Amino acid sequence: MVSSKLENEPTGKKLPRIEIRMLSFDLVERVEIARLLTDAGYSVRNELAANFDRFESRVMDDDWDVIFVDARVPYDSVSRALDLVRAIGSDVPVFALVDSHQENQADLMELGIADLFTSDDLQRLPGIITRGLEASDDRKIAIEARRLQNEIEFAGDERAVLAEIGRLVSSSLDIGQVYDQLVEQVKILIPLETAAIAVADVASDSVTIEYLSGRELPGFDRGRVMAMSGFTSINQLPQFVFVFDTELMEQMRTEFPGIRELLNAGVRSVMVAPLVHRDEVVGFFATGTSTENAYEPEHVAAVEQIAAQISGALANSRLHIHISRIARERETLIQIGRDAAAAHDLQSLYGSVFKNLKNLLPVDRGVIALKGEDGKSLAIEYVEGLDIEGLRVGDNLELLESSTAVLTGSQPVTVDNAANREPFDLTDGKLITAGLPSTMRTPLRARDSIVGLIAVSARDDRAFTQDHLSALERVSNQISPVIESLSLLNQVQSLAAAVETTLDLFAITDLQGVTSYLNPAGIRLIGLEEGASGVGVDLKDFMSPEQAEIVSSIGLAQASETGGWQTEISITPRNSERPIPVELLLVPVRNPSGGPGREVTTVNVFMRDLRDREALQVELREFVLTVSHELQTPLT
Structure with a gap:
């Protein structure tokens, strides 16, 4: 076995130092090889591996320029030695000593041996070694040049991509309008089959997938709300970019359910960058691919810069959306108030309420139900949208002792909690069966008494947020006294006919x-x-x-x-x-x-x-x- 390194001779000439290691080499031949290389102007360090364990240890511990093996031993031993050299990713040329009439020389060359020598033609060895080392150096220089060229090209691409991303995120107050273009730019720098942008709420340990591009992943639908602790510890969120290779994901499979779902969907590499604005995590940018170990340090560096640009834009977009939503909600409540003041009957009031609610939240079906005189039932007074048998105007919903909780507070119902009956479903599953997996309801209160409830349902899963529920509560607070007054007016008008006649x-x-x-x-x-x-x-x-x-x-x-x-x-x-x-x-x-x-x-x-x-x-x-x-x- 031989390895070389450059050293400075007193004359200033740089010569490769070749280290010779031999496995089952004849001592005379080993010394002869060293002498020939020395005579050719090399400084040789000669080292012997007397057995395979020693050979394995020395191959893995040092960098070698040339390796010599004795191929006159059984073929399996030579093959095992070559497999070891290639297994560690080494491209060191391997030379072998054979007998002049050895029959398996062609087989040995197929193993990847650079050249074969006999004890009689060792004189040509120095020239071949020199040419091989020069070619190896040329290859290394070419590889390094190509690597530098790739880095230059990547840096140029990175600058262009970051500039375009900067232009995109500053072109709209709502970053959601440019997500598609943004991801197309990211693909230039980072391998991905799926990209996602999620909005985080650290206080509630939740993250909501706001945008999803590329390959669909079961369980990771747009709008889904997940616990951040399903992926990592919350106190680690703002510290670094997460890179999950296949091995790490397999190790985390049992502890983190989110990772398990990704593996089951065929994802083998994931990179997640926290979006941090003013030391607060406002969201995440994630990429995934089915390629194992796809993400390298340059990808991490790129996604860090991309995340830095997205973070501020996302925070500003959230603020813009929040302010816009508050303004829209205020205007809607004002309009509901105007309509309520002008309403002369309950049906016109109900119609106005749901017409205006559609400006604030998704409404595929809306219902107002009033409490019966006995307090044990709800009578459906008004229905907006999808017609469902058994849940029409005039139908009564019995309030069992176990279901009276529906009138005590506001409650969202999704596919996540509908099955376990918490909160209690008065419709006995009719809404979900009709294709309305999302519902929220809130009581109608007047003078500290509950007079009924208002509920809205949507076709999309997890369609309602906490902001939507808060808006519905404000609408309820506004219309409840009016509903009571108009109900009383109806009674009075009915009685008035009696007392007048x-x-x-x-x-x-x-x-x-x-x-x-x-x-x-x-x-x-x-x-x-x-x-x-x-x-x-x-x-x-x-x-x-x-x-x-x-x-x-x-x-x-x-x-x-x-x-x-x-x-x-x-x-x-x-x-x-x-x-x-x-x-x-x-x-x-x-x-x-x-x-x-x-x-x-x-x-x-x-x-x-x-x-x-x-x-x-x-x-x-x-x-x-x-x-x-x-x-x-x-x-x-």
Whole structure:
């Protein structure tokens, strides 16, 4: 075995120093080879490997220029020696000593031996060694020149690519508009079959895939939200670029589920660069390929510079999108408020709500459902979008004891949590079956009471973000009081038809008996002029002083305690001197914002003409019962 290195002779001439190692070499031949090379002007260091273990150790420990082996030993031994030399990636020329009539010389040359010698023709050895070393040096120079040329070309490409990326990311406030062009530039420098840009939220240990290009990877769809801890420790995020070769990925397979999914999809090399802006991780840029060990140091250096350019643009884009979203949300809420103020019925309000919501979030189906009087069901009042059997207007959803939680807080539903029934799905899977895997809902609250819920669904998986849920909550807070008011108005309008057409007096008065409302029958009963408003009339003026005192002192007090007071009195109409016997009923109305024992603010007054007593008593009781039950607030 021989290796050479250049050394300076006293004359200044650079000569290669050749180190000779021999495996099963005859000592005389080994010395003869060294003498011939020395005579040819080389400085020779001669070293012997007496067995294969020693040969293996010396081949791996040093760099050699020439290796000599004894090929007169069994062929398998020579083949094993050549395999070892090539296994370590060495291109050192190997020469062999053979017998002049040795039959396997052709086979030996096929092993990659540079030349064969016999003991009789060693004289030609120095010339061949010299030419071989010169050719080797020329090859090394050519290889180095090519490497330098490649580096120059790569540096030129890198400068051009970085300049173009800089132009792209500064050309739009929304970096998402230039992702495709950006990735095309990256491909010039970095081998990739898939590229992804993800937005990170370190506080919630989550990362959302915002952009995906190239080969699709199962489980890594655009919009998917994943835990960052599924890939690495959070405290390592801003420190370095991650390069995963095949071996490392296999080692991480069991600990990190995200790596396991990549391996199963055929990915063998991954590079992930954190996008850091002002010392905060705002996202990741990742590339992947099915080629093993695809990423070299120059790729890491390139992606670091690319990430530095993307980071600021991504942060600014996120800020721009956030500001735009806030402005759009504010304008939408203002418009919903305007529409709510102008709405005269619930259906027009509901239509306006979902029309405006589509400006803020994806809505393939929207529903508003109100709580039933018994509190045990939800009645679907309005549906926008996709029609689903069993979930139409008028259908009722039963609130089981285990499902009442749907009215206690806002909840998103995706394919990730729908299967485990948390949060509880009132539709029993109908939405997902209909192709709506994403749903979010929030309660409708009015005066600290839950009156129903509003829900929106989308065809895309994981379509809704926390920002979307917050926007829906704000819409709910805005429309809930209006829904309650319009619901009450519907009740009042229904009752108004009854009180306007009844033959009995119905009035709303203050605690002194002065009316704020008097129905037409009441106006006729107490003899006011036709067309009178009935407002500001003191009903005590139509009673005797004694009866007025009893009603004011005893009647109102007992009504306040028991919820109602009934008696028979006589009233004298303004257009007559003849008293009319009437049955009087007082029903107190209390301040709705107070607690138990809240004060009485107004009184509902019923009077029925008893001149046809028997025929009308049953009808009066039924009418009073209905109106008293429904009118828990003043008719103002």
